[in-house]
Amino acid sequence: MAVVLESARLVLREFTLADVDLLVDLDADPRVMHFITGGRATPRKDFEEEILPRWLRYYTESPGLGFWAAEDKSGDFLGWFHFRPGDGHGADEPELGYRLRHEAWGRGYATEGSRALIDHGFTEHGVSRVFAETMAVHTASRRVMENCGMRLLREFQADWPYRIPGDEHGDVEYVLDRADWQRQRHRACG
DSSP states (O other), X not given: OOOEEEOSSEEEEEOOGGGHHHHHHHHTOHHHXXXXXXXXXOOHHHIIIIIHHXXXXXXXXXXXXXEEEEXXXXXXXXXXXXXXXXXXXXXTXXXXXXXXXXXXXXXTHHHHHHHHHHHHHHHHSOOOEEEEEEETTOHHHHHXXXXXXXXXXXXXXXXXXXXXXXXXXXXXXXXXXXXXXXXXXXXXXX
């Protein structure tokens, strides 16, 4: 049975092969891809042959982790989130990420979906620490991380395949460990 998470306004569901058109359309928007590829679209063939099959493997290889299609409660596709084992990290230290349609920006969806995944990871999957990375100049993404209770851990220089304006300022990593998450939940409920 496919895992579905719900928040106040969102449904996060597992992807299927039938979602390829949604992903192609999302990545065709240069505004969406600005901080990823400098605005270049992801070719359909990449989704069909590499990306989507890799994402679908997460559901069996790392239950509870992976890529999640984000829809509003009326079923409109808004984008996706990932909550997956990051490079060099175990399943108990997933990386958080998100990519939303331009029309969904600035409406709190990134924070809402991220919080739902973080809570799900800590409560259901034994997560000990969550991390997320972005370009230092990507203030909207940094604000989402901070709104989720994550703290800045480090600044670093990532090696990206595309030159993007602002990448000379480097990248940042934010983290949230289980103890900090529990303290924040206790304060919110107290």
